[in-house]
Amino acid sequence: MSTEQESPVDSPLKLKIEHRAYEIWVGEGSPNGCDLEHWLRAEAEVTSAEPESKLALKSAAAAKKAS
Template sequence: MCPGQNCPIKQNCSRFTDEILGRQDFFGEAPYNFTTNFCEHFIINCPDENKIRLKAYEIWQQMGYPNGKSVEHWLQAEKELIDLKV
């Protein structure tokens, strides 16, 4: 887990935004390097591509199997999965 502090990417990092469950290790300070603008411990909040694919498929089924809506279903699935984490 990361304390965030002055980190500019903390809202998109799972190490900062994930729920704290029980005993977990924390960085003493944010590992973000302002000189290189990089964090080697950054884990993006985006859901796994396979989870998005399955959710998009569910949405496609629920919508009645329409043609030409795959991008909309993908984006909706991604948003729904991200919203579940928040």
């Protein structure tokens, strides 16, 4: 049993970053020793896209309420 506790708010974001970092790693031929670089690049990509996706969700919810 793990003693680490993940915040429910951070968990989906962490999973998105992990998935994107994996995609980057595979796309570069699975090199050893680049994990931090891939993580930071994935984190930057995912977090820069987050506000846009949140706005899209809010817009969709507002449109749904209006109809």
